[in-house]
Amino acid sequence: MEKQNLFKKFIYSQKTAPYVFLLPFAISFLVFFAYSIFDTFVMSFQRVAGGNTEFIGLKNYQVLFNPIFFKALKNSIFYMIVTCCIMIPFPMLLATALNSKSMRCKNMYRSLLFIPALTSVVVAGVVFRLMFGELPNSFMNQLIARFGAEPIIWLRRVPTVWLVLFLLCIWRWTGVNMMYFLSGLQQIPEDLYESASIDGASAIQKFFHITVPLLKPTSVYVLTISIYGGMAMFTESYILFNGNSSPNNIGLTIVGYLYKMGFEQNNIGLGSAIGVVLLCIVLIINVIQLKFNGGIFAKRKEK
Amino acid sequence: MAEVSRKVLPTVLLMLLFTVIVVIFLIPLALLFVSSLRPGSDLMRYGLNFSIDWANANLHNYRLLFSGQNAYFNWYVNSLIVTAIQVVLALFLSSCVGYSFAMYDYKGKGIAFTCVLLVMMVPTEVIILPLYRMITKMGFVDNFLGIILPYIVIPMLIFFFRQYLVGIPRDFLDAARVDGYSEYGIFLKIMIPLMKPSFAAMGIYEGMQSWNNFLWPMIVMRSNNKMTLPVGLQSLMSPYGNNYDILIAGACFAIIPILILFACFQKYFVEGMTAGGVKG
Missing domain, CATH: 1.10.3720.10 (MetI-like)
Known part of the structure; x- marks a missing residue:
């Protein structure tokens, strides 16, 4: 009970609220944008076939x-x-x-x-x-x-x-x-x-x-x-x-x-x-x- | 007399100029509409043009659209569903984020805002490959969720809502807090009603984006009856071309509802579609 109240207080505080409002963007940015950019970089150095990936260095760029x-x-x-x-x-x-x-x-x-x-x-x-x-x-x-x-x-x-x-x-x-x-x-x-x-x-x-x-x-x-x-x-x-x-x-x-x-x-x-x-x-x-x-x-x- | 003509002449010339331009700009749509009243085989044989035998013009092609012999009606409904969900989600979530940028000062705000601008600058096309892999792993291929999920928070909307809200003095919030509203209560009960006009404009902006989106839905949706309207229409352009009746009438029918909406809510359309424009 005590814990729940503290949590509620935390979520409703003026300090936390802006982060809650920001959350949708933060999640979608990290999951869909940042991770995708990272994944693109990684895959550009790989040969990807189904589940198997193989590091091939700069070969993709050479091709x-x-x-x-x-x-x-x-x-x-x-x-x-x-x-x-x-x-x-x-x-x-x-x-x-x-x-x-x-x-x-x-x-x-x-x-x-x-x-x-x-x-x-x-x-x-x-x-x-x-x-x-x-x-x-x-x-x-x-x-x-x-x-x-x-x-x-x-x-x-x-x-x-x-x-x-x-x-x-x-x-x-x-x-x-x-x-x-x-x-x-x-x-x-x-x-x-x-x-x-x-x-x-x-x-x-x-x-x-x-x-x-x-x-x-x-x-x-x-x-x-x-x-x-x-x-x-x-x-x-x-x-x-x-x-x-x-x-x-x-x-x-x-x-x-x-x-x-x-x-x-x-x-x-x-x-x-x-x-x-x-x-x-x-x-x-x-x-x-x-x-x-x-x-x-x-x-x-x-x- | 010379005085009058000096005043009237520029007006006449300008209106003439614009009339000519408008007529030229409307030719493609007029062509589309006229051709939708002709049999598709005509089009195959003679090409798209204005020569139409008005005596034989009819609405047969339109009847075909909704006859159930093809997936057009499905596509239409799919597009409506996807657009509706996407608009509601994007409006609500993006307005939350814009609100946090406009009304609070907190640690990390600068970085977060830079990230918004960064996403605005990078075309989504850059990341369609990893995005597709992700959606595949999540099991959302050939599923509406696959189309919608990557587009639930739109940087453009965040930016616009922030601009809109920055104009509201923050004392307003303090007053509401004194009145006993919680932080979320202020947003839901006070701010959202205040933001109505911007919701209309942004709803139309996002609605148009979603309704017309092509590449991503084409990648995500696989089965014919799950396609959205633009993807479905494109699939009718087969080289064997016996689908031109549906293609032309279908293309026409995809524009008509938007035209009607435009006629009714012109102000919001213009505001929404030029939202990024510099205002002072």
Whole structure:
């Protein structure tokens, strides 16, 4: 009885309570995240076959550095860089235009542009796969036929594959990123623009000297999530090519390669080595990016 | 007259620009919808396009979805169950954690918060292999628990709830303590009602994530009738392609409920899906 009361008192004390609240994260972090990261490291030095594991040193990494891996890596990095380059300026311009005083029915346009973000990658991928189908009557082939072009086998050639992937990304994310910039724009004081107008600044000057610099925190955030999304891209390519194999691996991403090795070919050691490399890349990019941009998370912590 | 046109012209141009963009952006969805009214064999033969014989357009494909001849209805229910459980668990547990970060000072808080940020930065795809091994050892392959367990606490939600709660003065807690509330009573009876708007936004964020999640459910679920909706839809894309009726109508029907919800709770959708955005 005495013991129970003490226990109750302990659990209910103001000192213990925060730890109880923290507990769900602590458990899930240790079990699912920390242990998994550790396990990935360990397995990347092993040959794993069923229950038997065997330490093989750096062999997985030696096997890993092959042309297909570098192709997958190159594809992921290229996708990430181009999507970052498109998905910041384009939605920022749209948000600025939408936010302008002359604009009417802002909310309607905003909502309509947001709709693609509601579709799942699978649904979006299915539609794009069929829109860019190779049949002469597929939507895009019909469209280019209007301009006198011959039908194209979109998903077999490098430039058009990238085009489809980027269009898919633009389609799904423009509305969301625009919304980020719109909420960033609300933070910019109106009188800045007014005094600039009095000084005779043009709309373009105002955009580059007021809007762009003051939207920097938003841009950094969008950049962070775009890097994350770009490096982790898998489903888009998996759906477009209806599986993990694309002709000449034009659509293979690093996550796709991890999936191929770890799950399709059951080479868990090699798959883990890919995981380790991806982890290092993501962390390095993030550290550089956050250092360079002053650290968005650090800034938020001050609040 | 010139004065008026100088004022009206930018408006007209801007609206024209946005109308064009919106129309282009809605083409894929319009294509999907129009095609869902045609027989799937049409699609196989002619490809996805707008040429439709309206006289023969019908809802046959939709009737097929729920006819019981295929697993679509199962997938739909599975997705609903997984999403519902995941949203409730993630909201409750993540709000607890966010609350501890916002309202208390304690030893190890800094480290714990750094861990939250770390998890936010690392794509889950990095750890799917060990995660899958773990779920296998636990015996949760082909089980809803396998999909749900790794996602019961979401760093993004923790971060958001913390931001939301930091604005509430801590004196508020002391007042409640004087009134005789226990630490947990304060959270359950005072804070949770206060957090309602953030629950709505975050519920939609997490709901969308869960409803649309693909890679992890594809890995965990093995049998056809246990798949979630995105995984099931993907499985219809067989090279022999006699499933296009269900694929297209099914894809359409997966969006419609979300569209309706979006129309009703737009504010929360926008808030939820852009939650990470910088607010001041």
